[in-house]
Amino acid sequence: MVASVVELGPAARAAATLAAVPTTLPDVTVRVGFLGGGFIARYHAMQLRLAAAPNELVAVHDPDPGRAAAFCAAEDGEPVDDVAAVIERVDAAYRSAAAAGMPTPVTPAGSAI
Numbered sequence: 674m675v676a677s678v679v680e681l682g683p684a685a686r687a688a689a690t691l692a693a694v695p696t697t698l699p700d701v702t703v704r705v706g707f708l709g710g711g712f713i714a715r716y717h718a719m720q721l722r723l724a725a726a727p728n729e730l731v732a733v734h735d736p737d738p739g740r741a742a743a744f745c746a747a748e749d750g751e752p753v754d755d756v757a758a759v760i761e762r763v764d765a766a767y768r769s770a771a772a773a774g775m776p777t778p779v780t781p782a783g784s785a786i
């Protein structure tokens with residue numbers, strides 16, 4: 674007997690991909706930090722508030738203390754002194770400042786940022 678191979682079309686491939694997406698959320702609260710507390714940080718924090726996945730905004734570092742304080746007053750979290758202090762507290766962080774001159778940190782859990 675000869676096995677037949679059926680090539681999936683784009684719609685079938687998309688359906689197969691969607692079928693593989695988990696429909697339940699993991700029972701964990703993701704601890705989130707921000708490196709930079711300016712405009713785009715506020716935008717992403719708003720998205721976090723609307724996200725279905727449980728999350729907690731834990732820490733922000735901004736070299737401008739006024740920016741960090743304003744961000745935390747409006748959103749949540751605690752201002753911290755440097756990037757390392759964010760990374761040690763969180764599972765994932767937004768790099769919400771210009772990347773130039775900023776190292777690409779990795780959280781202890783291994784999330785690339």
Ligand SMILES: NC(=O)c1ccc[n+]([C@@H]2O[C@H](COP(=O)([O-])OP(=O)(O)OC[C@H]3O[C@@H](n4cnc5c(N)ncnc54)[C@H](O)[C@@H]3O)[C@@H](O)[C@H]2O)c1
Nearest residue numbers: 708709710711712713714734735736737740769770771772
């Ligand atoms: N504004 C947008 O719509 C938009 C969209 C996509 C990407 N971006 C990019 O996001 C980055 C930030 O843009 P923005 O509009 O939020 O600017 P912004 O000036 O409002 O905020 C940037 C913040 O980063 C802080 N910062 C500077 N160096 C830092 C460092 N080493 N560590 C931590 N914080 C530091 C600044 O003090 C400032 O508060 C830029 O690279 C921008 O190109 C912006």
